[in-house]
Amino acid sequence: MRKLSLTRSLTLLGLSLTCAALTSPASAQTLTVGLDADPPRLDPALSTALVDRQVMNQIFDKMVDLDANLKVIPALATSWKVTNGGLVYTFKLKTGVKFSDGTPLDAAAVKYGLDRNRTLEGSARKNELASVKEVKVIDAQTVQLTLSQPYGPLLAVLTDRAGMIVSPTAAKKAGADFQNNPVGSGPFTFVSRVRQDNITLNANKTYWGGAPKIDKLVYRPFPDGDVRYANLLSGAVQAITPIDPKDISKLTENAKFSVLNYPGIGFQGVWFNVTRAPFNNKNLRQAVAATIDREAIAKSIFYGTVTPAAGPFPPGTPAASSAITVQKPDIAAAKKKLGGKPLSFTLLTTPGSVTTQLAQVYQAMFAQAGITAKIEQVEFGTLLDRADKHDFDALMLGWSGRPDPDGNIYDFFVTGGSNNQAGYSNKTVDSLLSKARAQNAMAARVATYNVALGTILSDTPYTWVYYQRNLVASVKGMTGLKPIPDGILRFKDVDLK
Amino acid sequence: MAVFALRRLLSAIPTLLIVTIIVFAMVKLLPGDPARLILGQEATPQALAEVRRSLGLDRPLPQQYLSWLTGAVRLDFGTSLTDNSSVGRLIAQKLPVTLELALFAMLISLLISLPAGIISAVKRNTWVDRALTLLALSGISLPNFFLGILLIYLFSIRLAWIPASGYTSLLENPGRNLLLLLLPAITLGIGSAAVLTRYLRSSLSETLTQDYVRTAHAKGLSVGQVTAKHALKNALIPFLTAFGLQLGGLLGGAVITEQIFSIPGFGRLLVDAVFTRDLPVIQGVVLVSAVAVFLVSFLVDLGYAAVDPRIRYH
Numbered sequence: 001m002r003k004l005s006l007t008r009s010l011t012l013l014g015l016s017l018t019c020a021a022l023t024s025p026a027s028a029q030t031l032t033v034g035l036d037a038d039p040p041r042l043d044p045a046l047s048t049a050l051v052d053r054q055v056m057n058q059i060f061d062k063m064v065d066l067d068a069n070l071k072v073i074p075a076l077a078t079s080w081k082v083t084n085g086g087l088v089y090t091f092k093l094k095t096g097v098k099f100s101d102g103t104p105l106d107a108a109a110v111k112y113g114l115d116r117n118r119t120l121e122g123s124a125r126k127n128e129l130a131s132v133k134e135v136k137v138i139d140a141q142t143v144q145l146t147l148s149q150p151y152g153p154l155l156a157v158l159t160d161r162a163g164m165i166v167s168p169t170a171a172k173k174a175g176a177d178f179q180n181n182p183v184g185s186g187p188f189t190f191v192s193r194v195r196q197d198n199i200t201l202n203a204n205k206t207y208w209g210g211a212p213k214i215d216k217l218v219y220r221p222f223p224d225g226d227v228r229y230a231n232l233l234s235g236a237v238q239a240i241t242p243i244d245p246k247d248i249s250k251l252t253e254n255a256k257f258s259v260l261n262y263p264g265i266g267f268q269g270v271w272f273n274v275t276r277a278p279f280n281n282k283n284l285r286q287a288v289a290a291t292i293d294r295e296a297i298a299k300s301i302f303y304g305t306v307t308p309a310a311g312p313f314p315p316g317t318p319a320a321s322s323a324i325t326v327q328k329p330d331i332a333a334a335k336k337k338l339g340g341k342p343l344s345f346t347l348l349t350t351p352g353s354v355t356t357q358l359a360q361v362y363q364a365m366f367a368q369a370g371i372t373a374k375i376e377q378v379e380f381g382t383l384l385d386r387a388d389k390h391d392f393d394a395l396m397l398g399w400s401g402r403p404d405p406d407g408n409i410y411d412f413f414v415t416g417g418s419n420n421q422a423g424y425s426n427k428t429v430d431s432l433l434s435k436a437r438a439q440n441a442m443a444a445r446v447a448t449y450n451v452a453l454g455t456i457l458s459d460t461p462y463t464w465v466y467y468q469r470n471l472v473a474s475v476k477g478m479t480g481l482k483p484i485p486d487g488i489l490r491f492k493d494v495d496l497k
Numbered sequence: 498m499a500v501f502a503l504r505r506l507l508s509a510i511p512t513l514l515i516v517t518i519i520v521f522a523m524v525k526l527l528p529g530d531p532a533r534l535i536l537g538q539e540a541t542p543q544a545l546a547e548v549r550r551s552l553g554l555d556r557p558l559p560q561q562y563l564s565w566l567t568g569a570v571r572l573d574f575g576t577s578l579t580d581n582s583s584v585g586r587l588i589a590q591k592l593p594v595t596l597e598l599a600l601f602a603m604l605i606s607l608l609i610s611l612p613a614g615i616i617s618a619v620k621r622n623t624w625v626d627r628a629l630t631l632l633a634l635s636g637i638s639l640p641n642f643f644l645g646i647l648l649i650y651l652f653s654i655r656l657a658w659i660p661a662s663g664y665t666s667l668l669e670n671p672g673r674n675l676l677l678l679l680l681p682a683i684t685l686g687i688g689s690a691a692v693l694t695r696y697l698r699s700s701l702s703e704t705l706t707q708d709y710v711r712t713a714h715a716k717g718l719s720v721g722q723v724t725a726k727h728a729l730k731n732a733l734i735p736f737l738t739a740f741g742l743q744l745g746g747l748l749g750g751a752v753i754t755e756q757i758f759s760i761p762g763f764g765r766l767l768v769d770a771v772f773t774r775d776l777p778v779i780q781g782v783v784l785v786s787a788v789a790v791f792l793v794s795f796l797v798d799l800g801y802a803a804v805d806p807r808i809r810y811h
Contacts, residue, residue, distance in 0.1 A: 038769065040535075040579050048537040122548045127541050176581045195580075195587065196769060197664060197761035220663070220759060226646060227662070227757055234653035234661035381529025381774060388533065399538070418541045 029215035031478070031496050033489070034228045034240035038196050038221035043179035044164035045116055045123040050400045050487070054241075055199055055219055056164060057488045060184030063091060063110070063163035064155055066484055070265070070317060070403050072155045076105065076165060076185075077143075086150030086440040093141045097208050099167035100189040107137040113165035114145070127411075127418070128162045150438045152445050156404030160486075187212045187492035196221065213480070213495040232257065232473055238496060239474035239481075241489065245302045245354070251473045260472040262483035263316050266401030267309050267408070269464040270347075270362070275390045275423035278345055282459060287337035288394070289463035291365045293329040298466055301357055305471060309464035311453050312399075312408040316485065319405035319446045324453065327463075334369035344372035345393035348386065351377045355396065362396075387421040395421060398468070403486055405449050406437055413456050422461035429455050505798070509791045513784065517569075520783045521562050524776050530554075531578050531774040552578050565780060574781035579773050584781040587766060592785065594664060595762040598685070598755075599747035601678050605686030606693055606743070613690070614697025614736070619724055621702050629694065636691025645684045645757035652680060662759035681758040685751050689743045696739040701732035733804045741797035745790040 039052040044060060047053070065075040077091040097105040114135045117125040131151035136144045147154070157163065170183035182190050187209065188201035199219040203212040220237060222228035225244035232240045232251075243251065243259070251257045272279035272288070279285050294308035308326045313319040349359045359375045366373045373394070378386070386392050399419070401408055411417035414433050415425040432452035439445045456462075470487045477497040481489060532548040533540055549555050553564075568575055574584035617629045653661035659680055667674045704710065705728050713723045752764035763782055770778035 040773070048535060048540075122535075122544070122551045124536055124540075124544060126544060179580050180582055194590065194761055195582070196765040197759070222662070222759060224756060227649075227759065230646065230649045230654060231661045231759070234649065234657065236653075236661045236663060379529075379772060381534050381772060382527075384533050384538070385528045385530060397538075419538055 029496065030218060031214045031216070031239065031491065031494065032218040032220060032237040033491075034220055034222045034231055034237040036221070036225075036228065036242055037223060039199065039219070041179045042182045042190070042193075042199075044113075044161040044166060045120045045125055046179055047161055048124045053161065053488050055201070056161065056182070056184075057186070058188040058201055058217060058491055059182050059186045059190050060164035060166065061097070061105070061186050062160070063158040063165070066156075066159045066403055066486055068483055068485070070485055072159060072403075075159075075163075076110070080155070082440065086152070086438075087147045089145040089147070089154060090138070091143045091145070093143065094208065095141055097185055098206070099170070099183055099185045100204055101167050101170050101183050103167055103169045105165060105167075105185045106140045107143045108140075109168050110143045110165055111135045111137050112168040112171075114143075114162075116166065116171060117162050117164075125162045128157045128160075150440060152437055152439055152442070153402075153404035153406040156402065156407070159403060188217050207492070209492065212492050214491065217491055232475075235475075238478055239472060239489075241470070241472040241487075243471040243473050245305045247473075248303060248305055248471065256476055257473055258476055258478075260470070260474070260481060260483060261305065262470050263307070263314060263485055264401060264468050264470050264487055265314055265317055265403060265408070265485050266399050266468055266487075267312055267314065267464050268306075268396075268398030268466050268468060269309065269462055271387070271392075271395040271397060271421045271462050272460065273390050273392055273394070273422060274459075274461050276393075278343055279393060283337045283339070284343055285460040285463075287334040287343065287369060288366060288371060289327065289460050290330045290334040290337065291369045291371065292327070292362065292463065292465060293365060294326055294465055296329075297358070297361060301354065301361060302466065306466040306468055309467045311457065311464055312412070313405055313449075313453075314401070314467040317401075317403075317405065317408075318442055319408075319449045321446070321450050321453075324450070324457070329365070331368050334371075338369065338371070342370065342372070344374070346376050347373045347394045347396065348376050348378065348383060348392040349396040350380050350383055359396065390421075390423045397421060400487070405446065406433075409433065409449060409453070409456075410437060413452070413461065424456075424459065424461035426455060426459060428452075429459075502795075502799075505795055509788075512791070513787055516787045517566070517780060517784055518562070520780055521558075521565075521776070524771075524774065524779055525558060527774065529774055531776065534773050535579065565777065569780075569784065574784075575777035577770075577778050578775045579770075579778075584777045587778065588781055588785055591761060591763050591766050591782075593666070594760060595748060595751075595755075595764070596789075597667060597674075598678055598681060598751065598760060598762060599744060601675075601682035602685035602689065602747060602751075603740070603744050605682050606689040607740075609686065609690035610693035610697060613694040615701060615724060615729065617694065617698040618701035618705060618732075619720065621698070626698075630698075633691040633694045636687050637695075639688070641684055641688060641751070641753045642757060644687060645681070645754055648680045648684060649757070662757075664760050677758075678760075681751075681754050681760055684754050684757075685747060689747075692743065693736060693739055697732065697736045700735045701728060704728045704732040730804050734801060737797055737800050737804065741793050741800075745793045748789040748793065749786040 035051055035054060037051045039055050040049050041047045041052055042056055044056060047056065061076045063075060063077045064072050067073050076094055078094050080089060080091045082089055093107060093110060099105055117123055118129045118132060131147045131149055132145050133148040134146045138144050167183040171178050174181050187204050187207045189204050191200040191202050193199040201217040203215050205211045222231060228240045229247045231237045248259060251259050272285045274280055298304060298306050298308050310324045310326045347359055347362060349355050363373045363375060387395055399408065410433050411419040413420060413424055413429055415430050429452050432448055436445045436448035439448060472489065478494060480493040480495050532545050532554060535548055536544055565575060572585060576583055613629050617626045620626050649661045652659045659676055663677050665673045665677060710723060710728050713727045752768055755762045755764040767782045
C-alpha cells in the first residue's frame with residue numbers, strides 16, 4: 001500500500017512538473033539557435049573567434065556587407081569612391097541611423113569605431129587595418145580613410161569585424177566591459193548573456209532596414225555535435241550550425257527539418273614544418289601530399305559534405321582558378337620522391353571524433369607509400385603553442401576563410417606571417433603577395449595570387465585537402481535565411497511559422 | 498564540539514593554500530599561452546605582447562600569484578582573462594547550479610541505494626541480491642555520456658516529456674528548474690547509487706553476521722526491526738564516507754553531464770577556463786570547490802558522531 005502511494009505521488013510530481021514546463025511562457029516569435037561554442041568576446045575590436053561573428057553580426061551594422069556571390073554591397077555606407085591610386089576611400093553614410101541606445105550613428109561615430117578597432121589595446125583588428133593612416137570626418141554623412149599604401153582587401157575587411165561600428169557613448173562608458181554589454185545599431189539588440197548557457201537578443205523594432213520578423217533571438221552553445229543534434233530533434237532549438245557530417249542524411253530525410261548546405265570560403269589541410277628534418281626536404285613534402293586521396297576523404301569521412309581542395313581559394317571565390325586542379329593520389333610518384341628511403345614522422349592534431357578519423361585515414365594513405373606517421377593529439381591551445389614554436393613535423397590545421405583572397409594566403413605564406421606555421425620563406429612569394437595586396441583591380445590581383453600560388457604548390461609547405469561547406473539545419477517553418485558564403489547567419493529577414 | 502569544528506576549519510587553511518599553489522604552478526606549466534588562445538590563429542607578435550601586458554601576464558610569477566592571493570583573501574578573485582567579467586560573479590552564478598544539481602543527484606542516489614543496499618544485504622546470496630548486484634554493476638559501468646544521451650533520446654525526443662537541455666533558476670520557475678535538472682540528476686544519481694549500493698551491501702552484510710545482531714534476533718525481534726534499529730546504524734559509517742566522497746566529487750562540477758544537458762555549472766566553467774588558460778577563473782573555481790569538498794567532509798565527520806554514539810569528538 002505504502003509502495004503504491006509512493007509510486008503514485010512520484011507520478012503526480014512528474015506530471016505536475018511536465019505541466020509546469022509546458023505552461024511556462026514561450027513566445028512563438030523566439031528563435032533559438034544552437035552553436036558549437038560559447039562566443040568568447042562580443043566586441044568587434046577584441047573578438048578573435050569565428051563564433052563571435054555569428055552574434056555580433058546581429059548586434060552591429062558594418063560599413064559594407066557581402067552578398068551570396070561575395071560581392072561587396074552597401075550597408076552603413078551607401079556608396080564609396082576609391083581615389084588617389086587606391087590611397088583614399090571616401091564613404092557616404094546612410095542618414096538617420098541610430099544606435100540602440102538612441103545616439104546617432106554619424107561620421108563621427110564611424111571615425112570613433114574604426115579608430116577604436118585600429119588602436120584599442122589588445123585589438124585583434126590592428127593587422128587588418130594596418131594600412132589605414134587616418135580616418136577623417138568630412139561632414140556628418142561622409143567619412144574618408146587615407147591609407148599609407150594601397151590595400152586591395154580593405155573593403156572586404158570592412159565586411160567583417162573591422163567594419164562594425166560600436167556606439168561611442170556605450171563603448172566609452174563600459175570600457176573593458178563593453179564586450180559584456182555591446183551596443184550597436186544592428187537588427188537585434190543585446191539583452192543578456194549567461195556564460196556557457198545563452199546569449200539573448202531582442203529585435204530592434206526601429207531598425208533602419210525594417211524590424212526583424214522574429215521578436216527574440218537566443219544563442220545557446222552545444223560543443224558536442226550529438227547534443228546539438230538531439231536538441232534540434234527535441235525542439236529545444238529551432239536551428240543549429242554546424243551539423244556533424246554523419247547527421248546530414250538523417251536530417252535531410254526527416255520531414256520536420258530542412259538542411260541548408262552551401263559553399264564556404266575556408267580550407268583544411270596539413271602543414272609541413274620546413275624548418276627541420278624530415279620536411280626541410282621538399283621531395284618528402286611532395287611525397288606525403290601525393291599519397292592523399294582527397295576525393296575518398298570527402299566521400300568516406302564527410303559523406304560528400306566537403307569539396308576536395310586544390311589550393312587556398314575555394315570554387316566561387318574571386319581568386320579560384322580552374323587551372324589549379326585537385327591533386328590525384330599517385331603512390332608510385334610518392335615512392336619515387338622518397339627515393340627508396342624510409343620516412344617516418346609525427347602528425348600533430350587535436351582530439352575530436354572527426355579529426356581522429358581523418359588522422360587515421362591520412363595514416364593509412366601515407367602507409368601505402370611506405371610512410372610511417374605517428375598520430376599525436378593535443379588540445380587546441382597546445383597545438384597553437386607548438387605551431388608557433390615550429391615544434392612539430394606535420395600539423396593538421398585549417399582556416400575559416402576570408403572573402404578577399406588576401407585573407408586566405410598572405411599571412412600563411414609570407415615570411416614571418418602570423419599564420420605561417422610551416423616557417424616557410426620564399427622571396428619571390430613574398431614580393432608577389434605584397435604586390436597583389438597593393439593592386440586595386442581584382443583581375444590583376446587574382447593573376448598575381450595565382451602566380452605566387454604556383455610556387456607555393458610546388459614548394460608544398462602546406463597541402464590542401466578539402467573545403468568545408470556551411471551546414472545549417474532548421475525546423476521546416478524557418479524561412480528567409482540567405483546562404484552567404486562567409487558562414488555568418490543573418491537573422492534580420494528570418495521568419496518562424 | 499565547537500573546539501573541534503574550529504580546529505578542523507583552521508587546519509584547512511594550509512591545505513587550501515597548497516591547493517592554490519599547485520593549481521597555479523600546474524596551469525603555468527601547461528603549454529599554451531592565454532594571450533595566444535585569446536588572439537587565436539590571427540595573432541601577430543605585437544598583438545601578443547600587447548595582450549600579455551594588458552592581462553598582466555608579463556609580470557613575474559610570484560608577483561602574479563601574490564596579487565591573486567591578496568585579492569582572494571578579500572574575496573576578490575580577479576577578472577576573467579577571456580571577457581573581463583568578475584570571477585567572483587561567475588562563481589556566484591555557477592555555484593548554486595552545481596550545488597543544486599549535486600544535491601538533487603545525491604537525493605536520487607539515496608532513494609535508490611538505501612533500499613537496494615539493505616535488500617541486497619538482508620537477502621544476500623539469493624536471486625534478489627544477484628539481480629541487484631547486476632544492476633549496480635551496470636550502473637557503475639554505464640558511462641555518463643551514454644546514459645545521458647539515452648535519457649535525452651527516450652524522454653526528450655521519443656516521449657517529448659522533458660526538454661533536452663537548459664537551465665532555469667529555482668527562484669525564477671521552480672517547476673521548470675526541477676524538470677530541467679531531472680535527467681542530469683538521474684544520470685549522475687544512477688552512477689553514484691550503484692557505488693553506494695555496493696558499499697551499503699558489504700558493510701551491512703558484515704554487521705548482520707555479528708553477535709549482537711544474533712542476540713537481537715534471539716530476543717524475538719523481527720528482521721525489519723533488527724536491520725533498521727540495530728544493524729543499519731553501525732553499517733552506515735562506510736556508507737556515509739562514500740556518500741561524502743561522491744558528493745564532494747560532484748561539487749567540483751560534473752563536466753560530462755553538464756556538457757550533455759547544457760547546464761551552466763562549475764564543470765563547464767572550469768573546462769572552458771582550462772582550454773583558454775583563464776587562470777583567474779581556474780584558481781577561483783578550484784579554490785571554491787576545495788572549500789566545498791572540505792565542508793562536505795567536515796559534515797560527514799559530524800555525521801559519524803550522529804549515527805554512532807561511540808564516536809566522540811572533544
